[in-house]
Amino acid sequence: MRAIWKGAITFGLVNVPVSLYSATESHDVKLHQVHDADGGRIRYQRKCEVCGEIVPYEHIDKAYTEGETTVVLTEEDLESLPAEKSREIDVIEFVPSEQIDPLMFEGAYYLAPNSASTKSYVLLRRTLEETDRTAIVSFALRQKTRLGALRVKDDVLVLQTMLWPDEVRAAEFPELDEKVRISAKELEMSSALVSSFEADFDPDAHHDEYQEQLRTLIEAKIEQGDAIDTEATFGTTEEEPAEVLDLMEALRRSVEETRAKRSGGSSSKESGSGSGKKSTAKKSTSKKSTKTKKSA
Structure with a gap:
């Protein structure tokens, strides 16, 4: 470093x-822009609105404009x-x-x-x-x-x-002023769901799926060209519409599914299949339960 x-x-x-x-x-795959018609690289130029010339970076100063007045600040000004x-x-x-x-x-x-x-x-x-x-x-x-x-x-x-x-915005949401009644049973089920997700935080257990899939896509296009079959590469990506459930039923099913996934993940880990699948199963369960809550 x-x-x-x-x-x-x-x-x-x-x-x-x-x-x-x-x-x-950043671990993001670096992409740049090209013309879709011929693949030509799109580049941005620093062009002066007064003389129309392309201005090299070393000749660019900063400025502040208020109304019709513009104050130019040079590097020397800022360093002072x-x-x-x-x-x-x-x-x-x-x-x-x-x-x-x-x-x-x-x-x-x-x-x-x-x-x-x-x-x-x-x-x-x-x-x-x-x-x-x-x-x-x-x-x-x-x-x-x-x-x-x-x-x-x-x-x-x-x-x-x-x-x-003054750079942190106030959290002002009128919806939160509405009084909502939470029953003891709902709170109990919600706590049980939280308990089923409990774990010690392990940063290495989490990964950026989008960047991994983007790299897979790039490698597949290098090998197969534009005729790439994305369904064959990634499988079917369409999701079935979430079933609309009431809150208690959504909580109950979420707890049951999470416990079942955890139990299956533990068995796989004990048999030597590794922790990667367990993490994936946990993520998909979390996504599904979130969708169900929104529907409720």
């Missing part, structure tokens, strides 16, 4: 030199901002980890020690672990002042960028 930023975490008189690395990457010049991750406060709403999280970055001595880095990491606290920090990255959460994952400090409070 290549460091994209170098600076220091600061709180009080403590200074922890760090390097910033992107913690995530004090916040942009800062190379410090300033700790604002240490808060209980459970108080942070995950809805505010954005990108994730690893912070690695950027000095010969890692003592201050390890001390901060250990302190966060022992106190079960997350550091709320402010810093500048890519011409933006950002709010962040500094936490620990697998013995590494992780900087999670956060949305500012």
